Amino acid sequence: MVVGEALVSSPADQVTRWPLLDAGSSMALMPNHSEMEVLVAARDWKLAGCGVALATVVKTWGSSPRPAGSHLAVRDDGFFLGSVSGGCVEGAVVEEALGVMKSGVPKVLEFGVTNERAWEVGLACGGTVRIFVEPLQ
Amino acid sequence: MKTGTLDTVLAEIEAKRPILLATDLETGEQRLLRRGDGDTESERIDVERALRVDACITTDAEGAPQVFYQPFNPPLRMILVGAVHIAQPLSAMATLTGYEVTIVDPRESFAAAERFPGVALNLEWPDAALEALSLDQRCVVVTLTHDPKLDDPALQVALRSDAFFIGCLGSKKTHASRLRRLEKAGFSQSELARVKGPVGLPIGARSPAEIAVSVLAQVTETLRKP
Numbered sequence: 001m002v003v004g005e006a007l008v009s010s011p012a013d014q015v016t017r018w019p020l021l022d023a024g025s026s027m028a029l030m031p032n033h034s035e036m037e038v039l040v041a042a043r044d045w046k047l048a049g050c051g052v053a054l055a056t057v058v059k060t061w062g063s064s065p066r067p068a069g070s071h072l073a074v075r076d077d078g079f080f081l082g083s084v085s086g087g088c089v090e091g092a093v094v095e096e097a098l099g100v101m102k103s104g105v106p107k108v109l110e111f112g113v114t115n116e117r118a119w120e121v122g123l124a125c126g127g128t129v130r131i132f133v134e135p136l137q
Numbered sequence: 138m139k140t141g142t143l144d145t146v147l148a149e150i151e152a153k154r155p156i157l158l159a160t161d162l163e164t165g166e167q168r169l170l171r172r173g174d175g176d177t178e179s180e181r182i183d184v185e186r187a188l189r190v191d192a193c194i195t196t197d198a199e200g201a202p203q204v205f206y207q208p209f210n211p212p213l214r215m216i217l218v219g220a221v222h223i224a225q226p227l228s229a230m231a232t233l234t235g236y237e238v239t240i241v242d243p244r245e246s247f248a249a250a251e252r253f254p255g256v257a258l259n260l261e262w263p264d265a266a267l268e269a270l271s272l273d274q275r276c277v278v279v280t281l282t283h284d285p286k287l288d289d290p291a292l293q294v295a296l297r298s299d300a301f302f303i304g305c306l307g308s309k310k311t312h313a314s315r316l317r318r319l320e321k322a323g324f325s326q327s328e329l330a331r332v333k334g335p336v337g338l339p340i341g342a343r344s345p346a347e348i349a350v351s352v353l354a355q356v357t358e359t360l361r362k363p
Binding site: 036039040042043046054056058059067068069105106108132134135136137 | 138139140143144146147150160162165192193195205207
């Protein structure tokens with residue numbers, strides 16, 4: 001659970017408890033149960049009345065840190081849980097996710113090292129990652 | 138994603154029923170599918186494959202809309218035969234790795250809840266216990282007792298199942314005699330080739346925790362690089 005990498009720090013009263021799931025929950029036993037924790041957090045934020053978007057890695061090329069199916073849940077205050085790249089592009093994905101929450105229209109993003117701004121937002125490992133960002137409605 | 142779709146996915150995960158989310162990447166439209174579902178024959182094949190290999194698939198046929206298939210499978214299961222010392226770190230590490238662990242040992246003093254807090258303990262005789270667990274291709278069986286009375290009945294059930302990993306703790310010498318006993322019991326050489334013994338990658342492990350690392354590493358290798 002990549003909580004410590006939040007680019008936008010969460011207010012003290014919103015510090016997320018870890019683990020999110022009780023040990024007794026069968027979800028705590030899921031393969032990649034941290035992925036399930038991200039989905040549970042997305043649902044709980046929505047239930048609490050927050051705007052929520054979900055980013056999912058749908059395809060990777062070459063070397064990339066997170067496999068297809070990895071999730072990042074973003075809340076309307078910029079707080080997020082999970083990871084889609086191990087920290088390289090999360091900042092940009094969070095920005096896009098906030099936009100998707102407002103527009104209500106899903107979006108496909110692609111990050112690689114081919115563009116000239118790669119030193120700013122991209123994957124240092126040389127891979128490319130395609131990410132689907134959708135609002136939770 | 139609709140909140141209702143997310144609720145269903147989470148409920149199915151909790152109920153340990155495999156389910157698959159199909160997303161049209163152009164429109165964002167989503168459908169929930171189960172094994173056997175699909176609009177076309179090729180979609181049914183993609184659904185089956187994604188659930189079987191437990192990996193996401195994106196279709197990329199020319200002209201057709203791109204669809205992303207994400208499977209949500211029940212947890213992998215690890216059945217440890219023998220509530221011995223090594224089972225303590227191994228059950229803890231396997232749980233962290235995402236396995237649902239069951240320890241089988243009819244000896245009450247070994248399979249004591251105080252020794253394995255939070256782990257499912259089964260005190261049936263190993264063959265009966267493993268039959269009841271309905272082993273499938275998402276199961277691991279590792280025998281740890283060194284006692285043929287307990288290990289062998291478990292192995293016989295495991296060898297007749299689709300378990301993706303079968304391993305036995307013990308020296309090369311005890312493994313050779315184990316294989317001879319199983320051969321006498323009617324298992325062929327090719328069936329016995331599935332049994333990994335002595336179980337674990339050769340990393341020079343000494344302590345129970347190190348041996349657990351070596352076993353879990355070999356299980357992971359078998360799962361991810363079959």
